Amino acid sequence: DAKTTQPPSMDCAEGRAANLPCNHSTISGNEYVYWYRQIHSQGPQYIIHGLKNNETNEMASLIITEDRKSSTLILPHATLRDTAVYYCIVSPGYSTLTFGKGTMLLVSP
Amino acid sequence: GAVVSQHPSWVICKSGTSVKIECRSLDFQATTMFWYRQFPKQSLMLMATSNEGSKATYEQGVEKDKFLINHASLTLSTLTVTSAHPEDSSFYICSAQDKSSYNEQFFGPGTRLTVL
Numbered sequence: 001d002a003k004t005t006q007p008p009s010m011d012c013a014e015g016r017a018a019n020l021p022c023n024h025s026t027i028s029g030n031e032y033v034y035w036y037r038q039i040h041s042q043g044p045q046y047i048i049h050g051l052k053n054n055e056t057n058e059m060a061s062l063i064i065t066e067d068r069k070s071s072t073l074i075l076p077h078a079t080l081r082d083t084a085v086y087y088c089i090v091s092p093g094y095s096t097l098t099f100g101k102g103t104m105l106l107v108s109p
Numbered sequence: 110g111a112v113v114s115q116h117p118s119w120v121i122c123k124s125g126t127s128v129k130i131e132c133r134s135l136d137f138q139a140t141t142m143f144w145y146r147q148f149p150k151q152s153l154m155l156m157a158t159s160n161e162g163s164k165a166t167y168e169q170g171v172e173k174d175k176f177l178i179n180h181a182s183l184t185l186s187t188l189t190v191t192s193a194h195p196e197d198s199s200f201y202i203c204s205a206q207d208k209s210s211y212n213e214q215f216f217g218p219g220t221r222l223t224v225l
Binding site: 099102 | 215
């Protein structure tokens with residue numbers, strides 16, 4: 001699996017948009033970009049995934065650059081409950097997921 | 110969305126005993142399940158891949174005789190930590206792959222194992 005690079009931590013004010021970046025410069029053509037998050041002492045929660053088009057669901061939006069070497073997860077209106085470690089993972093989809101260190105997002109009042 | 114459960118959610122045992130952890134996919138069939146381990150302040154590390162009806166595939170450095178995995182049905186995989194020792198204390202998390210949904214992996218809530 002290709003490796004990803006994420007900032008170790010980010011802060012966001014409650015109600016504001018949280019934009020979490022991820023670099024995946026060695027991504028292969030058949031690899032998807034997945035985002036999961038893990039709230040303390042819980043299992044990871046699936047957020048969103050995409051191949052090359054931007055994606056949006058009820059939780060977040062995923063913006064993938066045209067060259068697919070980076071992406072941004074957007075939480076449009078962050079709440080305190082969004083405080084978690086966010087993992088960006090690239091995978092062919094039929095393969096295992098390799099978790100990096102992720103980004104610790106702290107949402108403050 | 111798909112739901113994966115784990116049982117128990119936490120367990121405390123004495124050194125030398127064996128502990129079984131169950132992972133169930135509640136509303137979908139999972140031919141493939143995965144077992145991860147997470148130590149404090151670290152990321153998830155894949156231990157093994159479990160395919161229904163066949164032997165599990167273990168990652169390098171994971172002792173297959175110590176971490177027994179059984180995936181006897183399309184909705185249940187079990188991980189047995191045999192002769193547990195304090196260094197096996199960790200957060201064990203399973204995931205199940207839903208082939209009907211872009212092979213998405215759905216994770217269980219995790220099991221906290223403490224070996225005294």
